[in-house]
Every structure is written in C-alpha cells, then in structure tokens.
Amino acid sequence: MILVWLVFAVMTLVTAVLLALPLFYTRKVKNEAGFALAVYRDQMVELGRDAEAGLIAPDQARLAQIEIERRVLALTDNPQWQPGRAPSHGLLIVAAVVLPLLGFGFYLLIGAPDLPAQPFIAEHAAPAATSPELQALEADVTAKPTDAKAWVALAAGYDAAGRAQDAATAYGKAVALGAQDAATLSAYGQAQLIANRGEMNDAAAATFHRALAVDPTNPTARFFLALGKAQAGEVEGALTDWMALEKDTPQDAPWRATLEAHIAKAAERLGKPAPAGTADAASGAAATAPGPSAADIEAAQAMSPEQQQTFINDMVGRLAEKLKSNPDDLDGWVRLARAYQVLQRSDDARNAWAKAAALAPARLDVQLDYADAIIAGRSDLDRYLPPEFVEAVGRVRTLDPKNPLGLYYGGLVARVAGDKAEARRLWNDVLDQLPPDAPQRAELQKELDSLLP
Incomplete structure (x- = not known):
C-alpha cells in the first residue's frame, strides 16, 4: 500500500512540474509595450521639429499628434507582457495523455477494478437487521439463484424482519423467475407499498392488479387497492370496495377486524352511519390480549412485594418458554411484550413486539x-x-x-x-x-x- 501511494505521489509531482515549467521562462519574456512607447516618443519629437521648421502645417501637425497619442493610449488595452516562447507541445502531450495512461495501467496492474462502487452513504448506513434464519435463507438463494421458491422464502423472511425494501427486491426476483401466483404477487405489492412509506404508487398498484388478474378474489390485493383509492381522496369508491370485500370475508378471518375498522372510518369521513357490524370495529381492532387469570391475581395479592416480583418473573418466564414451542401464538407474544414493559425490560419487550408485529401485519x-x-x-x-x-x-x-x-x-x-x-x-x-x-x-x-x- 505504501508503494502505491509513493507511485501516485511521484506521478502527481511530475505532472505539476510539467504544467509549471512555462511559468519559469522569465528570460524568454519581453516587454513589447516599452519598445512601441519609445518609437512613439521619437515620433512626437520629430513631429515637433518639423512643425517648428514649417515643414508641416499646424493643423496637420495637430492631427498627427492626436493620432500618436491615440496609439499610446491603445497600448494599455493590450497585454504588456507576452511569453517569448509557447509551452512545448511534447510537454502538453505528456501531461494530458501519457501520464493518465500510465496511471490507468498501474491501477489495472495492482488495483481492483472489479469491485462495485461504494458511495459514502452506503458505507456508513446502519447495517440491516439480520438473524441466523435470514442468513440461512440468503445462503439458500446464493446456492440456488434461479429457484423462485427460495426467493419467495427469503422475501417472506425480510418482510418478517421489517426490511420492506429488501423484501420487495426479493419478491421481484421471485416473480421474474416465474412465481406468478396471486399470493406472491399480492405480497410483492404489499412490500412495495410499505417500502414507499405506506403510500400507494404506480408500481404497487400494477402488482396488485396483476394479482387480481390471476385471482379476482384475492383479499390482500382488493384491500390495498381500495386503500389506494382512499389515499387518493376517492373515499366513496374505497368504501364500496371494502364493503364488497367484507361480504366475501369469513367471520373468523384474522384481518376482518382491520377491514371493519377501515369501513367504519370511511363511513365516518363521508358522514354516513357505520354499516351493521362495524360500529365498534375501530376499537375492536385494538382490543388487548388477555392478562393473568383471576386466580393468579388473587394469589399475588396475598404475597409480599418480593414474592410478587418473583411470582411475576416466574410467570413471564413460563410464558416465554411456552412461546418457544408455539411461536405463532399472537396473543401470547402480545402478553409477553406487555409484561416485559411492566418489568422495564425494554430490549426483551421490543423483541416480543417484533414477533407479534410479524404475525399480525394488519393489526x-x-x-x-x-x-x-x-x-x-x-x-x-x-x-x-x-x-x-x-x-x-x-x-x-x-x-x-x-x-x-x-x-x-x-x-x-x-x-x-x-x-x-x-x-x-x-x-x-x-x-x-x-x-x-x-x-x-x-x-x-x-x-x-x-x-x-
């Protein structure tokens, strides 16, 4: 590395010397204005002698004097110092062509031109969240770069980790490799939407429409296209689409409460009464998970503060162990997250909420x-x-x-x-x-x- 910098320093010095050489041609510089001024001074003296001798009429002498004075003044408009010799063409060629070619060849010899560019912002950006599971999915894609299913799995992993932009890129790869089913397309559109800060754009809308072309009943695409209408100010159209989706939605669908909440809010914005079954949807979507049982509370009330703390820690520990064998228990993760918050275990609470958020993206x-x-x-x-x-x-x-x-x-x-x-x-x-x-x-x-x- 020291050799590289030494070579670059020498090349820079040589270039600077070549460019500065013309500045040191001091002995080759002459003052043309001084020579011309001496000639004009002699002409003025000679003109005066001729006028005194009567060899030239006074008016003609005056005109000649004015002309000479004009030429003297004109000297100030021109450069007074001019180089006696122009810089060598050979030096210019060396500085402009040879040295850059030498530098390029030297870079090809010892550099790494095959490395991708790394802008400053990319070098210093915060590293994306990763995990052993994500690393395994990324390794699977590296081993099978043309496997659409591997890309779908990686995209789902990115989505669960909250990396919407990476998820959108991975879903795009999967779709390009032939994953054209409605579920993948609608997940791709949702990732594009979230990556755009939740605002519908042309790319996400086009993806949702592709999902509906494959399956006109796809609920995800229908929901978000209606949401796009609401964002664009077409609340009436959004309400119509959401109510049509509600009719096709099973009562036990996990996202039905969210759909009903949007219907209620849209009706409120339009000044209409909430449709039957949605009056309490907005609050129902935010219903809290069940806490400790009545027996737990009664037992805790009879304990000392130290015993209560131990009891709470044991209960939280049992819940955490239970979730290891049942990681899809949304209510359990919500209960655990809130328990960690009460215990002021911020990092554990954040991790538990991350699990819950991945399980309930529509809550x-x-x-x-x-x-x-x-x-x-x-x-x-x-x-x-x-x-x-x-x-x-x-x-x-x-x-x-x-x-x-x-x-x-x-x-x-x-x-x-x-x-x-x-x-x-x-x-x-x-x-x-x-x-x-x-x-x-x-x-x-x-x-x-x-x-x-």
Whole structure:
C-alpha cells in the first residue's frame, strides 16, 4: 500500500512540474509595450521639429499628434507582457495523455477494478437487521439463484424482519423467475407499498392488479387497492370496495377486524352511519390480549412485594418458554411484550413486539405498539431513527393514513429524512385531530416551531 501511494505521489509531482515549467521562462519574456512607447516618443519629437521648421502645417501637425497619442493610449488595452516562447507541445502531450495512461495501467496492474462502487452513504448506513434464519435463507438463494421458491422464502423472511425494501427486491426476483401466483404477487405489492412509506404508487398498484388478474378474489390485493383509492381522496369508491370485500370475508378471518375498522372510518369521513357490524370495529381492532387469570391475581395479592416480583418473573418466564414451542401464538407474544414493559425490560419487550408485529401485519394496534417499543427511551429522535421503526411506521400509515399517532411517527421519519415540509404537514394534521385542551398540543407545537427556518 505504501508503494502505491509513493507511485501516485511521484506521478502527481511530475505532472505539476510539467504544467509549471512555462511559468519559469522569465528570460524568454519581453516587454513589447516599452519598445512601441519609445518609437512613439521619437515620433512626437520629430513631429515637433518639423512643425517648428514649417515643414508641416499646424493643423496637420495637430492631427498627427492626436493620432500618436491615440496609439499610446491603445497600448494599455493590450497585454504588456507576452511569453517569448509557447509551452512545448511534447510537454502538453505528456501531461494530458501519457501520464493518465500510465496511471490507468498501474491501477489495472495492482488495483481492483472489479469491485462495485461504494458511495459514502452506503458505507456508513446502519447495517440491516439480520438473524441466523435470514442468513440461512440468503445462503439458500446464493446456492440456488434461479429457484423462485427460495426467493419467495427469503422475501417472506425480510418482510418478517421489517426490511420492506429488501423484501420487495426479493419478491421481484421471485416473480421474474416465474412465481406468478396471486399470493406472491399480492405480497410483492404489499412490500412495495410499505417500502414507499405506506403510500400507494404506480408500481404497487400494477402488482396488485396483476394479482387480481390471476385471482379476482384475492383479499390482500382488493384491500390495498381500495386503500389506494382512499389515499387518493376517492373515499366513496374505497368504501364500496371494502364493503364488497367484507361480504366475501369469513367471520373468523384474522384481518376482518382491520377491514371493519377501515369501513367504519370511511363511513365516518363521508358522514354516513357505520354499516351493521362495524360500529365498534375501530376499537375492536385494538382490543388487548388477555392478562393473568383471576386466580393468579388473587394469589399475588396475598404475597409480599418480593414474592410478587418473583411470582411475576416466574410467570413471564413460563410464558416465554411456552412461546418457544408455539411461536405463532399472537396473543401470547402480545402478553409477553406487555409484561416485559411492566418489568422495564425494554430490549426483551421490543423483541416480543417484533414477533407479534410479524404475525399480525394488519393489526394496527400491534404495529403501533411495536413502533413505540423500538424508540422507547431514545433521546436522538431528531437525528436518527432505526430502520425497523421506519418500516413499522410505513405499515401503520398503510393501515390507517389518518391515525394521529401514525401521523406523528410519520412526521418523525420525514424530519430525519430532511423533508421538513412533509413533517409540518403531518404534524398539522395531528393538531387538527387533537382537542383544544389536549396537553399534547403544546409539546407538538414546539416540535413544529423547531422546523421553522
């Protein structure tokens, strides 16, 4: 490495010397203006002698004097110093052609031109969240790069880890390799939507339409295309589509509560009564998971504070062990996350909420709690936000673009991204929803004032 820098330093020095040589031709420089001025001075003297001797008329002498003076003044408009010799063409060729070619050849000899470019922002970006499971999926794709199923599995893994952009890329690979089923296409569209901060764009809409072309009953594509209409201001059309989807949705579908909540909110925005069965949907979607049983509470009340703490820790430990054998128990993960929060075990709570959020991507309350757990206790929210928080906010904004907490979190994301105008817009939307006497108004107003130039 030292040899490389020495060679580059020598080449730079040679180039500088070649370019500076013409500046040192001082003995070759002459003053043309001084010579011309001496000639004009002699002409003025001779003109005066001729006028005194009567060899030239006074008016002609005056005109000649004016002409000579004009030429003297004209000398100041031209460069007074001119090089006596132009720089050598050979030196210019060496500096402009030979040295760069030598440098390029030297780089090919000892450099690494096959390495991909690494911009500064990419080098210093926060590393993406990974896990042994994701590493195994990535290794599987590396071993089988043309296997569409391997790409689908990797995309699902990225999606569960909150890496929406990576998930969208992996789903795109799978679709290109022939995974054209409606489930894969709708998952691809959802990843594109979340990667776009929850806002419908042309790419995601086109993917959802492709999913419906394969299966016109696909609920994911139908739900999000209706959501796109709502985001575009077509609330009436969105409500119609969601109500049609509700008729085709089984009563025990895990995402039915979310669908009913959107129907109720759309009806409210249009000033219509909520359809039957959806009046309590908004609150029903956020129903809390069951806590300890009555027997547990009664037993705990008879204990000392130390015994109660031990009892709680044992209960939490048993729940955590139970979830190892039943990792798809959504209610169990929610209970465990809240228990960890009570015990002030922030890292454990965040991990438990991440599991719950992966199991319930359409549960608004779970996504909000997960987002809150990610940034709990952080004091640098004006400078940095974890990537998983940004992804979670994208899901929240997709599920309910008008949710006040989602709007506030969206403002945090926009501020860190440097988009102060978007942050102001989102936070003003929050203020519009807060009651006049809400204590949060003053704090939010401070946040808005900090965005002023």
